[in-house]
Amino acid sequence: MLFLQGVTYAHPNRDVLFSDIDLTVNRHDKIALIGNNGAGKSTLLNILAGRVKPASGKAGADSKPYYMPQLFGQYNHLTVAEALGIHDKLLALKEILDGHLTDMNLELLDDDWGIEERCQTAFAHWQLHGLNLAQPMATLSGGQKTKVFLAGILIHEPEIVLLDEPSNHLDAAGRALLYDYIQSAPHTLVVVSHDRTLLNLLTTVCELSKRGITVYGGNYNFYAEQKNIENEALNQDLRAKEKALRKAKEVEREAMERQQKLDARGKKKQEKAGLPTIVQNAFRNSAERSTARMKGVHAEKVGGIAQELSQLRGELPGIDKMKVDFDNSALHRGKILVTAEQINFAYKDQPIWHEHIDFQITSGERIALKGANGSGKTTLIRIIRGELPPVTGHMERADFQSIYIDQDYSLIDNALTVYQQAQHFNTGALQEHDVKTRLNRFLFTKEYWDKRCADLSGGEKMRLMLCSLSIGNQAPDMIILDEPTNNLDIQNIGILTAAINEYRGTLLVVSHDVRFLEEIGVEKEIALS
Structure with a gap:
């Protein structure tokens, strides 16, 4: 099991990335963690892996997770065995087989006598033919590096697996192997991905946003349907608020026009009645104060609706806010x-x-x-x-x-x-x-x-x-x-x-x-x- 309880993370400049995150991942759950770029998905995965400490709150797991990063540049100075964290164990096995049966070597090996065979099996499964454990990571392609860390799952045999964009750099054959693994995996899985084919293989979608984590009890297609319903409701609210704003402005205009006519009629009556100037000024000042109060009331109402409308527009997905205007190619179709x-x-x-x-x-x-x-x-x-x-x-x-x-x-x-x-x-x-x-x-x-x-x-x-x-x-x-x-x-x-x-x-x-x-x-x- 994995859990997050009231987790908050802040950048070194104290800008809060996310706050008060609660999440429970039960044994054998297969979770998709999605969200917009910059929402903090990779950071949250690192917190679950125990690699990053939150600013506040608790994170824990009932066994050590196996973590696969999205970027591999930090491993370029290492060999494949070092990047996978098995170099010392393999060295200890070699020392023991060469007759150096020391307590330190036995402790490093930890009775894992099948480590070399599991490496060979894992590399063969992920089509890393001819890969040498002593080979520098810097000599591998992006797809090969991805497969090395995926092979690490078979090598380490963890109960909990955390994957950050695992389909990046994989070709069609590599993705097919990954999809088979996701479907058949006996582990507890948390996967950060934008690969919608992969996301459909996971049973729960968790969306990370400024509001926290929202859990959708289904695969990506289910999530997309729910988001469409939410977005349609948001668009209906938006249209209703736009209509309310137009109506409020119309009422404001009509009220001000009526008040101006009343003021003009009152002024004419005062002049016809021959009231002293000081009295006329008093009536005029009173009318102006009344008009100002009325204008303030309507302006407050219009401003409130405009603010609510702005907040609703801010919640729109980026695709609904954008206006794309591509010209067409000048060439006729079929040339x-x-x-x-x-x-x-x-x-x-x-x-x-x-x-x-x-x-x-x-x-x-x-x-x-x-x-x-x-x-x-x-x-x-x-x-x-x-x-x-x-x-x-x-x-x-x-x-x-x-x-x-x-x-x-x-x-x-x-x-x-x-x-x-x-x-x-x-x-x-x-x-x-x-x-x-x-x-x-x-x-x-x-x-x-x-x-x-x-x-x-x-x-x-x-x-x-x-x-x-x-x-x-x-x-x-x-x-x-x-x-x-x-x-x-x-x-x-x-x-x-x-x-x-x-x-x-x-x-x-x-x-x-x-x-x-x-x-x-x-x-x-x-x-x-």
Whole structure:
């Protein structure tokens, strides 16, 4: 069992990330922990793992959890065995087998005589063929590092497993193995993920937000249905409050017009009656005070409703606040952009594909580029963009404009501010206020304009990239997306999906996120062996 009781965490600058979190995870529960980027999911997972201390409250577990991090850079100076925390045990086993039967070696081994066999079995299961335990982590790809830590589950045999974005960097085959593990795992599981296929395999969804943790007793599809109901209720409240605000302003206007007519009639009567000036002034002052009181009452009512409306709008999901306005490609649909016949590429005279490739890309198509990690997808993208010529075969490429968007959003210049980045794409000479209006549409309000792009989250960079493309004078003829959802939370995946679905041009996508490919309407694929 795992538990959190009144847990609060604050950054070193004393900014509170979350407060008063209560959560109980029972034995064999399979929990999805979701939330927007910056909500504190990874921090909460580290608290559950005992790696981070909360500012207040209690966290505990009835056995030591196995923790898999999202990022692996801190392990690059270690070997595989050191990163998995088994180096000393393996060394002790080797010493014992070499005849050094010391108390220290026996204590380090802790009767775990099958450690080497479990390592071999685990590496074979996760398709880490030929991996050496003494190999430096720095020599491994992102997918291999992920598999190393997943293999650690079989090696350590824990009762509690905590996984932070475990499907990141995995190709289709790796994800299939992960999904099988999630379904069959006998452990207590807490998983932070934006992979909706994976989330559907977990039985409970816990959403972390500024309000705390909300528990939904079902998988991701159930959670999404409940959120849709909540969002529809919120939109109804919003429409009702907007109607109430219009009505309050109308009542205020009518009341003030009536009061002004009454004041004008009263003044005429006073003048006709020939009242002394001092009396007329007294009546006028009284009328003005009465009008001011009435105006104050109506202004307070209108202000109160406006404040409630602002609070409701603040609760809207980002996708409902955004206005995406993509231009269409200038090319007519169906124009042949690329024709490849029996092409291949080689490094050091070694062809990278076992079989030569044939394909055709026409304007307006939505295509998935599929292949395992290391199958040459990036090379083919460079060939399609005209950056590399194939070494064999025939290639015809029409004149078209393409933009390549990788998972790190390298189109964004980290040295620029948000406003400078938007201006960098302002080829149509939009006025300053027009550029800032576009930034507001993509949720970059005034306080963001002077913020450095280097300080933006993955989701914010994605939104700024979409904003920059919308500011450009002409949409690209082809957008190439390379694992675009890897660093995004669920909300920002929704924003990206909505934006891509408004784009009317050619789309080439590298992604292992099956649900994302379905939602953006991919209609054909180019598969690499």
